[in-house]
Amino acid sequence: MSESGTPPFWHEDPDGAAGEYVLGTLPPDERAAFARALEREADLRRAVAAWEARLVPLAAAMPAVTPRPDLWAGIDAKIDAKIDTTSDSRPVAEAVPASAGADDGGDQIIRLERRIGRWRMATGAATALAAGLALWIAVARPPSLDAPPQYLAVVDRGGALPALIVRVDLKAGVVQVRSLAAETPPDRSLELWYINAGSAPQSLGLVSAETASLPIPADLRPGTVSTTFAVTVEPPGGAPEGKPTGPAIYSGRLIRD
Amino acid sequence: MNRGDGALGSAQREEDLARLIETVAGGERAALRALYEATAPKLFGIILRILPDRNAAEDTLQEVFVRIWQRAGSYDPRAGAPLPWLIAVARHRAIDRLRQDRASRLTQTEDGWLERLADTKDGEADLARRDALDHCLDRIDPPQRHCLVLAYCEGWSREDLAARYDRPVNTIKTWLRRGLLSLRTCLEAP
Numbered sequence: 312m313s314e315s316g317t318p319p320f321w322h323e324d325p326d327g328a329a330g331e332y333v334l335g336t337l338p339p340d341e342r343a344a345f346a347r348a349l350e351r352e353a354d355l356r357r358a359v360a361a362w363e364a365r366l367v368p369l370a371a372a373m374p375a376v377t378p379r380p381d382l383w384a385g386i387d388a389k390i391d392a393k394i395d396t397t398s399d400s401r402p403v404a405e406a407v408p409a410s411a412g413a414d415d416g417g418d419q420i421i422r423l424e425r426r427i428g429r430w431r432m433a434t435g436a437a438t439a440l441a442a443g444l445a446l447w448i449a450v451a452r453p454p455s456l457d458a459p460p461q462y463l464a465v466v467d468r469g470g471a472l473p474a475l476i477v478r479v480d481l482k483a484g485v486v487q488v489r490s491l492a493a494e495t496p497p498d499r500s501l502e503l504w505y506i507n508a509g510s511a512p513q514s515l516g517l518v519s520a521e522t523a524s525l526p527i528p529a530d531l532r533p534g535t536v537s538t539t540f541a542v543t544v545e546p547p548g549g550a551p552e553g554k555p556t557g558p559a560i561y562s563g564r565l566i567r568d
Numbered sequence: 569m570n571r572g573d574g575a576l577g578s579a580q581r582e583e584d585l586a587r588l589i590e591t592v593a594g595g596e597r598a599a600l601r602a603l604y605e606a607t608a609p610k611l612f613g614i615i616l617r618i619l620p621d622r623n624a625a626e627d628t629l630q631e632v633f634v635r636i637w638q639r640a641g642s643y644d645p646r647a648g649a650p651l652p653w654l655i656a657v658a659r660h661r662a663i664d665r666l667r668q669d670r671a672s673r674l675t676q677t678e679d680g681w682l683e684r685l686a687d688t689k690d691g692e693a694d695l696a697r698r699d700a701l702d703h704c705l706d707r708i709d710p711p712q713r714h715c716l717v718l719a720y721c722e723g724w725s726r727e728d729l730a731a732r733y734d735r736p737v738n739t740i741k742t743w744l745r746r747g748l749l750s751l752r753t754c755l756e757a758p
Contacts, residue, residue, distance in 0.1 A: 330748035335663035368698035375609035528595035553638035
């Protein structure tokens, strides 16, 4: 269960630990360790969800209190601030000159490519994932002139099977992500981002072995803006603050023919 | 989507909330706003019980919705209903803030959580599940029951509870674990 071989503190009573996690009574170090384990252990997640469900009538019974009307504006501003300052406080941002702000899609690509370099250095190109990455973008022709076009990004790693297919289906209004051979490093998640020219990266979600179908985000409009996709290596469950923190292992543009 | 017996609120409301969360996951800020309108008062009420300091509670409510914005994609309707998921985000954030501020809870802000549980008639809580919890909490030894309720509703830590009951922290841990086990056994009894 743990990386080190020593049993984790919840080993003897995982359900009790899950219950105390929900109560909030685990000591801080145990609480943090348990939260990390939740990201990778489905059994613990189920135990926690069961306790949340058992106890939630207590919370639901508490009287509602209407917050001050201006609180929403603060949430809007906090989200904007996080988007605008993409990577500012992150070590990966050191590779980017201060003048190359997050406001330019092209600079983002450079930044992401530099992250690829770091990833390679960091791993010594030991994994197939990092070795010889290449990206092909194919734009599927619409089956008929009337049908809205589909856009397809096929991500490959150098001659082997495609690792990832990103399909933007304007007719169905969905982005489909199909992971064919993307290898997720242990204890990490792969997260897919799209980057409109002039904007900060937006997460499309985690890349899993299954096909994910997501609604097309309002600002993802192939053909009207130049959109880039990138896949980064993130902590389990995805980038904690909604912006990429890890090395990009794939990136490529989705362009209209 | 969910077993009918475990739902909070009507199935329709649950579906609406789940769809809103899914749309938020797609990056739709308007959906987050709609989710806020629908659930902020409930979540704020819960946060305020854990963080009586109004500024801290308001801060936390904002952080909760930023977190919902960031983590909406991780919500899995198969794993549970949407409102418990939102409540869990709010409670965990509030408890983290409480611990971070090292605010100590040596006085109880409110008595009568159990009475409130029994009296709730606003339709928010699923009746069968609420009654079962009420019944099973009632069967737990009083100190253990109070520890569970104070921890869950008001964010009391083991240390806070140890000070209140004048017992070692390890005893409180034992009470909590035993209380949880009794609760689970009772709730799962046929």
